Amino acid sequence: MDLTILHDNMLLLITLATALIFALFSIMLWYHALRYTLNRRKTMIFLVTQTVVGTLLLVLSAILAIQL
Amino acid sequence: MNADVLSLEANERVLAVVHRHWLTLALRLFSITIFALFPLVTWIIVLIGAGLTPTLPYDLTQYTPHFAVLYANWLVYIIIILGQTLLNHHLDVWVVTSDRIVSVDQQGFFSRSTGSFQLRRLRDVNVEVRGILPTLLNYGTIEIETASDGPSEFRAHHIPRPLELKEIIMAANTAVTAGEY
Numbered sequence: 308m309d310l311t312i313l314h315d316n317m318l319l320l321i322t323l324a325t326a327l328i329f330a331l332f333s334i335m336l337w338y339h340a341l342r343y344t345l346n347r348r349k350t351m352i353f354l355v356t357q358t359v360v361g362t363l364l365l366v367l368s369a370i371l372a373i374q375l
Numbered sequence: 376m377n378a379d380v381l382s383l384e385a386n387e388r389v390l391a392v393v394h395r396h397w398l399t400l401a402l403r404l405f406s407i408t409i410f411a412l413f414p415l416v417t418w419i420i421v422l423i424g425a426g427l428t429p430t431l432p433y434d435l436t437q438y439t440p441h442f443a444v445l446y447a448n449w450l451v452y453i454i455i456i457l458g459q460t461l462l463n464h465h466l467d468v469w470v471v472t473s474d475r476i477v478s479v480d481q482q483g484f485f486s487r488s489t490g491s492f493q494l495r496r497l498r499d500v501n502v503e504v505r506g507i508l509p510t511l512l513n514y515g516t517i518e519i520e521t522a523s524d525g526p527s528e529f530r531a532h533h534i535p536r537p538l539e540l541k542e543i544i545m546a547a548n549t550a551v552t553a554g555e556y
Contacts, residue, residue, distance in 0.1 A: 318444045325448045332455045335484050336462060343466050345392060361454045368447035371440055
């Protein structure tokens, strides 16, 4: 796998850094939300929506960054 | 309902679960929306300005894909802030049970304070609804005084239908002192 694309593409690096931060945040969010919520079903819907939307944005960003 | 969070006793029943009024969340969401849209609006204004300036030596629209990448990353951070805001709002809760009032204040991922007040130690419950918006939307401050060795006053702001909640608390207090529960 040619990793020089990361060195040449600052936007892709930014996207990867954002993805790492988002992953860390999502783990904390899921843990705290499911541990302390009084309504599990509603919380699960929110967590899944939030994770899916964030992931889609990151994938879009990565695709655009690679094509540039 | 996930009652394990409250550590209920054997005969304890949940009478009311109250979150802050939706207006507090709406105001925060509005400011987050402004932050989310700010870069997009700025870029559109810059492009319009560049379009109106024919003497510009370079074409700014060629950088729109670059902007799109950065804006997508910006939106991910907005989603992080949004998730934290919604979580804090959802986890801030007052629960009135047959024996006590449980107050939970979630201030962040690593900051959470929980208070519990026995109904039989309740001395007084005061409600304050002040202002045009609170009166129209029926939310206000509820203040509880207890006879305890620790902190004896507790106040919660932006509580929806505070008078109804006061009635529930007073009825539960009467039932506890009369030994119904």
